Amino acid sequence: METPLEKALATLVLTFHKYSGREGNKFTLSKRELKELVKNELALGEKMKAGGINQLMETLDKNKDEEIDFKEYTGFLSALCMTYNDFFQQDAK
Numbered sequence: 678m679e680t681p682l683e684k685a686l687a688t689l690v691l692t693f694h695k696y697s698g699r700e701g702n703k704f705t706l707s708k709r710e711l712k713e714l715v716k717n718e719l720a721l722g723e724k725m726k727a728g729g730i731n732q733l734m735e736t737l738d739k740n741k742d743e744e745i746d747f748k749e750y751t752g753f754l755s756a757l758c759m760t761y762n763d764f765f766q767q768d769a770k
């Protein structure tokens with residue numbers, strides 16, 4: 678049986694592919710695909726303006742090819758995990 682962590686990992690991977698396959702390269706996120714992912718899958722996405730997406734894209738796109746590959750996406754997940762952890766630690770105080 679799948680453990681909660683395994684389930685979470687599958688969700689992280691499947692969410693990437695759910696959006697990366699929409700246009701252009703099937704294995705990378707274009708800016709539009711990244712925007713859709715953030716908007717639909719994260720509560721903060723609702724509040725994010727166009728400038729925020731541009732900035733996020735610039736931060737994540739380490740090799741500057743205007744696409745977010747899976748490795749670059751893991752950088753995003755890592756930053757999100759850190760934020761969640763900070764949130765839990767603050768909540769525990």
Ligand SMILES: [Ca+2]
Nearest residue numbers: 738742744745
């Ligand atoms: Ca890239």
